[in-house]
Amino acid sequence: MPLLAGQALAATARSFEDIAELGFCRPSQKPAEIDIIALAGGRLIIGEAKCVPAFGSNKEASQAIAKLTDISDLLGTDEILLATTAPGPWHERDTGLLLNEVARHSWRFGKAPLVRVLANLRDDPRDELLENSYTPYTLSLRSTRVAAVRRHSSGLRDFLVWACRTGH
Numbered sequence: 001m002p003l004l005a006g007q008a009l010a011a012t013a014r015s016f017e018d019i020a021e022l023g024f025c026r027p028s029q030k031p032a033e034i035d036i037i038a039l040a041g042g043r044l045i046i047g048e049a050k051c052v053p054a055f056g057s058n059k060e061a062s063q064a065i066a067k068l069t070d071i072s073d074l075l076g077t078d079e080i081l082l083a084t085t086a087p088g089p090w091h092e093r094d095t096g097l098l099l100n101e102v103a104r105h106s107w108r109f110g111k112a113p114l115v116r117v118l119a120n121l122r123d124d125p126r127d128e129l130l131e132n133s134y135t136p137y138t139l140s141l142r143s144t145r146v147a148a149v150r151r152h153s154s155g156l157r158d159f160l161v162w163a164c165r166t167g168h
Contacts (some may be wrong), residue, residue: 001049002036004121005083012127013041024071032067036081045116046072047081053119054091065098069105076109083118090117095130 002020010016018038023031035049048055048064055061068080080098082090095117102112115130 001051001083001085001121004085004125005036005047005049005081005118006038008083008118008121008125008127009038009040009045009081011125015042016040024074032071034067034071036083037075038081043078044075045079045081046075046077047079047083047116049081049083049121051085053082053084053086053088055094061094061097065094065101068098069101072113073105073108076111077113079114079116081116081118083121085121087120087123089119089128099130 002018006016006018006020009018016038018036018040020036021033022037023033025031034046036045036047038045038047046068048068055064071077072080080102082095082098084090095115098115102115105112117128117130119126119128
């Protein structure tokens with residue numbers, strides 16, 4: 001699934017690089033796996049890729065959303081992606097919970113990521129940017145760090161390893 005999500009993101013980006021199935025770990029904690037991390041057209045994106053358009057139970061949804069927001073905050077991402085091979089839209093409960101968490105979260109770099117949904121990845125991918133009423137300000141520190149990654153797209157892997165090692 002991450003490969004199909006990457007192909008869909010790359011199709012519209014002028015530049016693209018991705019890493020599939022990357023684990024993030026902090027001391028004394030179980031690793032958190034992200035299905036896809038991509039630098040697409042200068043935007044840093046993390047996401048989940050599934051064959052069904054849902055996280056599962058309420059508990060599984062809460063855990064997945066917490067993981068996505070924590071790692072998005074750690075990296076200062078521009079977008080959180082929910083991708084599925086299913087033809088239908090992502091489950092409204094899950095997208096609503098994610099949008100609410102993005103809106104209420106206090107982002108370390110001052111700017112909340114956008115939420116993007118990709119569906120029907122196998123046949124004719126549908127791409128939808130979800131609306132969120134939260135419009136935060138941008139801090140220059142985040143812009144500087146992400147700009148450094150964008151200047152050196154081949155440095156995406158190095159940046160992610162640095163962020164994981166240092167806890168940033």
